[in-house]
Amino acid sequence: MNVNVPTKFPSVEWFQALQELVNSQEExxxxxGYADSRALFRIKAGxxxxxxxxxxxxxDVYSCTEVRDLGPDEADxxxxxxxxxxxxxxxxxxxxxxxxxxxxxxxxxxxxLSLLQHPFRIYGADQMRVDQFYRQQFSYQxxxxxxxxxxxxY
Amino acid sequence: MAEPRIRVPPMRPVEPQPVPSAEExxxxxxxxxxxxxxxxxxxxxxxxTPLEGGLWTAWGLKAKPDAMGMSYMAVNEVxxxxxxxEIGAARLTQTRYVATDPRIAGEEIERAIAPxxxxxxxxxxxxxxxVDGAPQLAEEALSRQWRPTLHLRWEEMSxxxxxxxxxxxxxxxxxxxxxxxxxxxxxxxxxxVHFDFVEIKSYLAYELFDxxxxxxxxxxxxxxxxxxxxxxxxxxxxxxxxTCNEASQGFEGEVERDFTGMVFALDVFFxxxxxxxxxxxxxxxxxPFDRGLFRPMxxxxxxxxxxxxxxxxxxxxxxxxREEAVVxxxxxxxxxxxxxxxxxxxxxxxxxxxxxxxxDGPAKIEDGYAFLRRFxxxxxxxxxxxxxxxxxxxxxxxxxxxEAPF
Numbered sequence: 001m002n003v004n005v006p007t008k009f010p011s012v013e014w015f016q017a018l019q020e021l022v023n024s025q026e027e028x029x030x031x032x033g034y035a036d037s038r039a040l041f042r043i044k045a046g047x048x049x050x051x052x053x054x055x056x057x058x059x060d061v062y063s064c065t066e067v068r069d070l071g072p073d074e075a076d077x078x079x080x081x082x083x084x085x086x087x088x089x090x091x092x093x094x095x096x097x098x099x100x101x102x103x104x105x106x107x108x109x110x111x112x113l114s115l116l117q118h119p120f121r122i123y124g125a126d127q128m129r130v131d132q133f134y135r136q137q138f139s140y141q142x143x144x145x146x147x148x149x150x151x152x153x154y
Numbered sequence: 155m156a157e158p159r160i161r162v163p164p165m166r167p168v169e170p171q172p173v174p175s176a177e178e179x180x181x182x183x184x185x186x187x188x189x190x191x192x193x194x195x196x197x198x199x200x201x202x203t204p205l206e207g208g209l210w211t212a213w214g215l216k217a218k219p220d221a222m223g224m225s226y227m228a229v230n231e232v233x234x235x236x237x238x239x240e241i242g243a244a245r246l247t248q249t250r251y252v253a254t255d256p257r258i259a260g261e262e263i264e265r266a267i268a269p270x271x272x273x274x275x276x277x278x279x280x281x282x283x284x285v286d287g288a289p290q291l292a293e294e295a296l297s298r299q300w301r302p303t304l305h306l307r308w309e310e311m312s313x314x315x316x317x318x319x320x321x322x323x324x325x326x327x328x329x330x331x332x333x334x335x336x337x338x339x340x341x342x343x344x345x346x347v348h349f350d351f352v353e354i355k356s357y358l359a360y361e362l363f364d365x366x367x368x369x370x371x372x373x374x375x376x377x378x379x380x381x382x383x384x385x386x387x388x389x390x391x392x393x394x395x396x397t398c399n400e401a402s403q404g405f406e407g408e409v410e411r412d413f414t415g416m417v418f419a420l421d422v423f424f425x426x427x428x429x430x431x432x433x434x435x436x437x438x439x440x441x442p443f444d445r446g447l448f449r450p451m452x453x454x455x456x457x458x459x460x461x462x463x464x465x466x467x468x469x470x471x472x473x474x475x476r477e478e479a480v481v482x483x484x485x486x487x488x489x490x491x492x493x494x495x496x497x498x499x500x501x502x503x504x505x506x507x508x509x510x511x512x513x514d515g516p517a518k519i520e521d522g523y524a525f526l527r528r529f530x531x532x533x534x535x536x537x538x539x540x541x542x543x544x545x546x547x548x549x550x551x552x553x554x555x556x557e558a559p560f
Contacts, residue, residue, distance in 0.1 A: 033298035034222050036290075061221040106436075106445040111452060115437050116528050127539035128463050134429070134456030135294065138449065 006153040009095060010043045010053040010088070012069040014152065019057070019064040021146040028142070029062040035139035036060060037132050040070070040080035048154070049088040056080065059139065081129040082122055084110065090119035092154060095147050103145040110141050211253040222297070226289030226353055242278035242348030244268035250350040271408045278348040281472035282413055285464035288353040295360035295457055300450045302371040311379055311443045317516050318440050321507035324384035325438065326372045328504050332428050333372070335391050336458075337365035339398045339420050342405055343413060357461060364454040375447060387504060389497030393490035394419045414469045418483050419490055421462025422544075426537050427498065429455045431508075434529060438511035459540070467544045480546055491553035499533060500559065523560065530558035 007014045022029060029035075036059060043053045054075040058066040070078055086094070090113070097108040106112065111134075113120040124130040133140060174182070183189060191198070205213040217229045230236035235250040243254050244265040258264050269275060277283050285291065314322060344358045376383055397419040401412040432452045439445035466483065473479045498504070505526065506519075513522030534554040541548045 034294060106439070106442040109436070109445075109449070111433055111436050111449065112445075115433055116525075117532075126543045127536060128460065128467075128543040131456050131460050131463070131540075134452055135460055136298070137453055137456075138298070141449075 004151055006151045009091070009152045009154055010055070012055065012067060014150070015041070015055045015057060015067045017150055018143055018146045019067045021149060022064040022143055026062055029139060032138045032142060033136065034061045035136040037081045037136065038079060039140070040075060040078055040083045042083055042085040043091050044085065044087045046087050047089040064143065080124060082124045082133040084120060084122055086120040095152050098145055098147045099152065102148045104141065110137060110144065209255060211251065222293055225293045230289060238280055238284065238350050240280045242350040246349055248349055249352040273345050274348045276346040276411060277413055280351065281469060283347050283351050283354050285461065285468045287464065288357065291461060291464070292353045292357040292360065295357055298453060299360070299363065302367065306446065307443065308378070312441045313380055314440055315515070318511065319379060319381040321510040322440070322444065323376045323381040324503060324507040325435065325511065326376050327384035328387045328390065329431065329435070330369050330372045331387055331390055333365045333368045336420060336425065337362055339416065342402065343416065346411065361458055361461065364458070368451050368454070371447065385503060387501055389501055392497035393493030394424050397486050397490060414466065415482065415486055417462050417465045419486055421458050422466060422540060423487070423490055423494070423537065425455055425458045425462060426540065427494065427533060429459055430533055430536065434508060438508055440511065440514065463540050463544055466546065470545055483546060484548065484551070487548060488553060495554050527558040531556055
């Protein structure tokens, strides 16, 4: 894929670009260990983003098998194991940080950003399924860190 | 003299046997039928038995790697013993993948001639040890192991001010204590789990590995950046230690042991708290290296909590008397929640260094306490949310403070 082509965030193309990067580096993801989640990434409206956006992503063993743009009525039916949610502004700051440092610096890891449930929040209907995020967080952090290779525009 | 906390039942009596002389043993072995066979180069039944219908377990199996690799799931797919039984075979001292001797016909005879007690014969009921997705969990534990000696960039560790180094070393000293406690409490149970539930034995061994790996990496960090081990923290095991001891009955005597009670106290509750402490630890670390130490430990610890929750859920769904089981687990929770809140979560040797680190120095310790106050509700909230998911709601009787009492 051509990572130099500007990719808009939030968009299904942006998440698909991450998916493609994951799936082109199977050895790296094998080393991290197997991951198995139905994730939902939610971007709250504001700062120029008119409506909330939600993207469903499926991680299966060492690859990312599905990315889907979920409409307002589809997010619940996606039945995610966990939801990662933040405002558009906070998503932008995290992505810019990843881009600037090649990966999230220690102030912008998913755990750090969600520690107080603000600015990011990780939640779900079943805590045992939410805990899958923490059990396999290296893989999910690496997924977000792939954004370092993208020329993200907003 | 104080009453011992645990009443240890008497050991099974051992009759003293006369010991034969060395010469007698030598003569006996010389005449032994197996010795005669070896001399005559006659093979034993492992080679002479037919591959089908004899003593041999199975032949012609060709497990194929699944998406994960050559996993437990892949071999279980082709093995005649892919599914564990409800009750472990009485005489089995091998995994369930090895068949019991077919010349011993029938479970009744097998049980009659089997040793009745000891080690893996103790936890031989599936509902006492199993979890849904046990093979996957064991594989996850194995595939996510890490090697801090090699994988961490120790050369990138940077010095801290003496105050912050002291606070960090104290916090790590506390975490090392927690990890050793878990290791010691869990370790002796592995041998009690029946071989028919080998995925569980594997998983527990990996969990034990994690604890000891964490102790090692934390100790290396403490001893390598100009500081040193801090002070011992009394009380972090409050309530949990007593529960573990009662559950194990001191590992003495022919008595029932409560593996599930131990798992509830250690993995669901205690490791649940430690998981939050590790998450705080990442925020408390003052350098990228120190923060990076915590991420793999968070991952490991979250798996330990997940194992505990899966265990309790399976137990409640399959044990003979769910109602009684729930009462027992609530009684354990009634004991450990207040003891842990008082002696672990409010322990000054844990809170003070954490607040100092979160505030970025002694002068801003109040900022650290403010951070802890904002975080505090998550200790109870996540624990209660896990109990909801397990099917053992406890929101109306939880004895942990839901807000920071400071």
